Amino acid sequence: MSSRATPHVAVLMGGTSAEREVSLSSGRECAAALRVAGFQVTEIDAGVDLAEVLRALGPDVVFNALHGRWGEDGCVQGLLEWLRLPYTHSGVLAxxxxxxxxxxxxxxVAAGLPVVESRLACKAEVEAYHVLPPPYVVKPNAEGSSVGVHIVQEAADGPPQLDESLPEVVMVEAYAPGRELTCAVLSGKPLNVTDIYSDGWYDYHAKYAEGGSRHVVPADIPEQITAACLDYATRAHAAIGCRGLSRTDFRWDESRGLDGLILLEINTQPGMTPTSLAPEQAAKAGISFPELCRMIVEDASCDR
Structure with a gap:
C-alpha cells in the first residue's frame, strides 16, 4: 500500500465477458464503498487499452471487480503482475x-473434498447421445454466474440441443440434487453458510435480479453440515491457492446426511452486488460493506 495520505484505488469493472453487466454492478458498489472507507477511487471499464490506461493513471492498488473470462481467469492478473500493480483477490495460478x-x-479430489462425476465432451458428442446417465448438467467449463447451463432431466427423451454460444468443448456433470448452500472465505477464514431458495434452478436471473432468490444466513441446517461447509470451503480456498475473498458453492441432499453434501465449484471473485452472498455473510460477521472492501484492498498484492 502507498504511503500517500489517501491511497488511490482503481476499480476494474465491465470488460467484455458474458458477465459484463454483473461486473459493472459489482464495480460501482465497490467503488462507492471504498470512497466511504476513505480511499481515492477511479472507476475503469476495462478494455483492450487497459495497460495504457493503468500506466497513465498510476494507482496504488487495483480492485478487480471483473467477472468471467479475461478478468477472472488469470489474464488480467498476469497483466497486473507485469505492471507491478498490487491487485485484489487471487493470483494468476489460482x-x-x-x-x-x-x-x-x-x-x-486431491484435497479429499466431495465432488460428483464429470467429464469434458465435444458439443457434437453431447447432442448425439447421453454422455452421462440422466439427470446431468451441461455447462461451459470456464464461465461463471450459471451462464449457458443446461439441465437434462431423468425423463428426457434424448440428449440436449445446445446453444450456439457455448464453446465447442463443454463440461457434462452428474446432477447433484438438494439444497443450494454457499460459504465465503475471507483471508483464509470461513464467514458463514447461506441457504439459497429460488424457484427452480439457481440461474443467472435468480442470482442477480431483485427478488430472484431468498437467502437465509446463517443457514437453518444441522450443525454437522454447517461445520462441514465451513471446513470444505476453507480447504477448497487453500487447495486452489486463493487469497482475499472466495466463495464455495455446495449442494446438499438432506436425505443422505453428510454423504449428501457435494462441493460444486469455487468462485475467486464473488459478486459484490446488492443481492450478492459474500457481503451478506460478512455483514452477519459484523463486517460492513465498506469495511469488507477495505480489508480486500489491504490484502492486495502482486507477489503472491
Missing amino acids: SALAMDKQKSKAAF
Missing part, C-alpha cells in the same frame, strides 16, 4: 485453476 472447472475439481 484464478486460472478456479475458472477451469474440470481442473479445479481435480484439485478438490
